[in-house]
Amino acid sequence: MSIPQQGGGPIERFEQLAEYIASGEKPAADWRIGTEHEKFGFDTKTLRPLPYAGETSIEALLQGLRTRFGWEPLFEQEHLIGLTRNGANVSLEPGGQFELSGAPMATLHETRAELDTHLAEVAEIAGPMGAAFMGLGAAPVWREAEMPMMPKGRYRLMTAYMDRVGTMGKTMMYRTSTVQVNLDFGSEADMVKKMRVALALQPVATALFANSPFLDGKPNGFRSWRSNVWSHLDDARTGMLPFLFEDGAGYERYVDYVLDVPMYFVYRDGHYIDALGQSFRDFLKGELPALPGEKPTLSDWADHMTTVFPEARVKKYIEMRGADCGDRDHLVALPALWTGLMYDTGALDVAWDLVKGWTDATREGLRRAAAKSALQGEAEGVRLLDLSRQVVAIAREGLARRGLGEESCLDVLEPALATGAVAADRLLALYNGEWGGDLSRIYTACRF
Template structure:
């Protein structure tokens, strides 16, 4: 989940809304890679989730990281809710999932080094406290009532709203973890092509990185329960964005969609003001019930843009949002997969050729099938394993063309394709075999 945004001052023209995205356009030489990953903290003696406060807690980790490694605290009221340093930040998901939002970097090798440095710093503080972290798409055993609640006003509002508009919203907030990569675009046309490829191939990422076959202490019938949860959250702000494939797609079409998504809040003076279900269009007219007579700033618009959750999201860059969190190798393989497809023109064109014949129904059915069956999914004559094989090959070629040796970071997904087994399949095989139907071993097995 995002921290408050800094988009700019008062909105004086409707064109500024699309202009915020347009301002993200960059020449290819300036394109960067921003990787975000979440992980579950757990106490080694009890296997319980990591609380916010106390001697063994998120607060203690924050204090240790700030004191020893120079991270600066980010506060909401009296509570430290994150850390920042050198263009990166550490933030909290609603259930205490510990998230690194990495700095914008030039290569996958730099991304891998950033991840290793982060995990090493965290481990130095966490190990003496009896705290570990695991990379997995959904909490295997913890019930909703066991999850800690982070002291963030945004999450209090969202928890109430999620409970009223969908069936799985609070599960997403408190008991799932993801890895995503944020990538740049060069122009409006480049954004459109990248967004279409990202949406159409997001089910491939869901399949390749599926790691959440357990929930509430048992098998859940899906390889990616995290992906299943997103389909029962809030249809007004999630999904595969069919309009993105229409003629005339561009910044304005995306703006029009976001404007019609109900609001969550307005952030003022360190406080989240309840605007649940209200309209940003009314806000633009000075008619928002939460703030009568007041008109929004670009920062308000940037905040509102963080409350839509499609499978690929546009801000001043594009976020790839379809993958479960996983082990270290998979946390790096995810950005490698998308960089190879998106940052080489030949690979991007070829990727579009792979998916341009899919209609809305096929894209949605692939999304559903990926969450259930991962690489074993099939929709009509489209076999997920074949589609994934082709996409990974294109990614490898795109990475090779960049000349940094980054294609080596695709090894985990190439191995999955050769075995026909993703992380979720491995967990299920162990659970049904060596673990004897017990989930206690997964905490150590999935530890980062």
């Protein structure tokens, strides 16, 4: 989840909403790779989730990183809720999932180095206090009542709202973790093409990185429970954005979509003001019930844009949101996959040719098949294993043409492409075999 945004001053013209997105346009030479990943922390003695405060806690970890490694603190009221350093941020998801939002990097080698530094720093602080972290897409054992709530006003408001609009909103907030990559675009047409490919092929990422087959201490019937959760969260702000495949798609159409999504909050003077279910269109007119007579700033618009959760999202860059968190090599492979597809013109063209004939039903069908069956899924005659082999080959060629030796970052995906078995399948095999149904062994197997 995002920290409060710094979008700018008063909105005086409606066109500023689209201009805000357009301000992210960059020439190809300036395109960068920003990787974000969340991970579950736990007490190594009790195997319980880390609370916010205490001797073995999220707060103690943040303080340790701040003191030892020069991170600058981010506070909400009196609570330390994040860190920043050299363009990167450490932040907290609602249930204490510990997130690194990496700095924009020029190469995947830099992305890998940043990740390794982060994991080493976290381990140096967490180890002595008896804490550790694991890479999974969903908390495998902990029930909802066991999950702590981080002291952020945004999360209190969202928690109260989730049961009104879906059935799995709180599960998403407190018991799922993801890895995503943020990539740049050069123009409105480039944004549209990249978003179309990103949305259509997000099920490939879901399938390849599926890593959440357990919930409440037992198999849940899905390879990516995290992805399934997003299908039952809030239809107004999730999904595959069919409108982006229609004629006329662009910045203005995306703005209309975001304006139609009900608000969560307005951030003022360090406080989150309840605007649950209210309309940003009313806000633009000075008629928001939460702040009568007040009109929004571009910072408010930037905040509101972070409360839509489609499978790929536009801000001043594009976010790929379809993958479960995994181990260290998979955390690098995810940005490698999308960088290879998006940052080479030839690869992007080939990927678009692969998917441009699909219908909304095909894209949605693949999304649901990937969550249920990973690489064994299919929809409308498209088999995810076959599709994934094609897509990874395209990405590999795109990376090779960058001439930086980055294509090796995709090697970790080859066993899955050869056998059709992803991380979730391997965990289920261990659970049903060597582990004898003892899921406590997953804390060691998936530990960073």
